[in-house]
Amino acid sequence: MSLLKNCRVCGSTDLIEVINLGRQPWCNDFLKKSEIGKEKFYPLILVICNKCKISQLNFTVKKEIMFSDHTYLSGITKSLSSHFKNLRDEIIIKFSVNEKKKILDLGSNDGTFLKHFKDIGWKVLGIEPAKRVCKIANKNNIPTLNKFFNFETSQEIKEKFDFINASGVFFHLEELHSFTEGVKNLLDVNGVFIVQFLYMKSIIKNVAFDQIYHEHLLYYNLSTLNKLLIKYDLEIFDARLHEIHGGQMTAYISHKGKRKKSKKLKNYQSIEKLEKVNDIKTYFNFRDQINKLKKINQEFINKSIEKKKIIYGMGAPAKGNTLLNYFGFSKKEIPKLVELNPLRRNLYSPGTHIPIKMEKEIKKLPDIYYVLAWNFKKEILKNNKKLIRNGVKFYFPIDI
Ligand SMILES: [Zn+2]
Structure with a gap:
């Protein structure tokens, strides 16, 4: 079992351990009765790269183990479905869309997000590695490929998209660089890549440490996400924080230099700087808050x-x-x-x-x-x- 030696984004070896949640099983590995006690445990340790400041797990559970058979369905929760509908309406208003466009959803799950676009006549395509979930999507008439998205997959698709969406998958990526290259390849010259991710600043503020699990390899703030995108000539031009999941950021990304940066984005970025969100001290304080929360919860349950x-x-x-x-x-x-x-x-x-x-x-x-x-x-x-x-x-x- 080998631990991460190089930062997943910049390759630096200067990684500092900030939070150690012990050895844990892969958290989506819900067990059948016969499997109890046979699950594997892996280190769950968050490290921060001292060079690019991206926080990340220092151990990778293989993507084939985690995503080929997961059982999470986004259609189950009403608030998530209505969040997706709001996001669609936001896209239409924001980009003054008055014609039918093409949208690609990466990690499209059961098609809940794409359905809202199909309903208004857009051409939609989903990519979802989980077999059973993909089947549900296709059954609901949302065309979905059962694959992992990476540069190779992007070459098979061969068409450009006006919008590419990645809701909550961008931090899962073992193939981070190939994935980003694939997006660059399929994004229309004026296209918009929309990434939704758990906002590390909010995770820390809410002490939502349970969002740290093996599927989430990377934890971004806007400033750190941009460092990855810039490598592929992509950049964030706008962003918006939603309350769902305790703080989910939507970043709007274009090819570099294609769109004007919004005031809102500049505002978020200056707050990140002011609050020193990428500082190691901020992470050590987060660690102390987690331990405090543990005590409070244990006391409540025991009493x-x-x-x-x-x-x-x-x-x-x-x-x-x-x-x-x-x-x-x-x-x-x-x-x-x-x-x-x-x-x-x-x-x-x-x-x-x-x-x-x-x-x-x-x-x-x-x-x-x-x-x-x-x-x-x-x-x-x-x-x-x-x-x-x-x-x-x-x-x-x-x-x-
Ligand atoms: Zn780094």
Whole structure:
């Protein structure tokens, strides 16, 4: 098992360990009963490159292990689907689009995002490495290729796109450079590449350390993402921060020099500078905040158990496994995780081995729902008003 020696972006060997979450299983490796205890554990350590300041994991779980059979479906959550619809409308207004365009979605999942464009007559194409998820997309009439996107794939596609979208995949990339080169290749000369990524500045502000997991190899701020793009003659010209997932940044990117940089972007960039978001000290402070949060959560769970309260997890998101494993909770403390995604039915959480049950299968309510899907706080509180009135407590381990 070899650890990263060179920065994934600039190649520097000057990497500094900032956060060590121990050895953890791959967080999307939800287990069948027969697989319990057989899951592999890998180091989960965040390092920062002292040269280009991009933070990254120092261990790579192979992409074929992580993305060929994942079970995440973006269509499951209403707020995500409506976020995608808003993003479409934002694109149409922002770029004054009044004709039918071509859009390519990288890591297109079940086609939830592209569907909103197909609905208004655009030509759409998705690329999704997970077989089952890709099948669902094609069944829903969203043309989707079952592949990993890289430069080679881009050469097979052979057409240019007005818009290329990458929602939440840009930090997964083992083939970071080949992927970016592929985008450069398929982006129309006046095209716009839209990248949505977890904004490291927000992750740190919210102490949302559970977003650190093996699928997220890289953690960007706008300033650090630009360092990668510049290598391929691409650059950010506009950006917008959304509240979803506790702080998701949308960066609008064009070929270098093609578009005027927005005021908003300049504003974000100067705040990044002012707040020293890429400083090592900022990361060490983040580490201290994580440990503080761990203590608070352990105290809450232990006290609740002393009072004989029954605690179930709400949601079984991938990131919840970072949290459960790092906080050291198991089925002793949290005997069930309650989910909506049917692909996770009757599976067990990796590392902690907590069984996953569907919401409708829960006959006896817990006293406390420990909300692992904390980023859907509003939706969860709204959908569970009746339970809350009946005395079920909803606890948010990361509360923003
Ligand atoms: Zn670097």
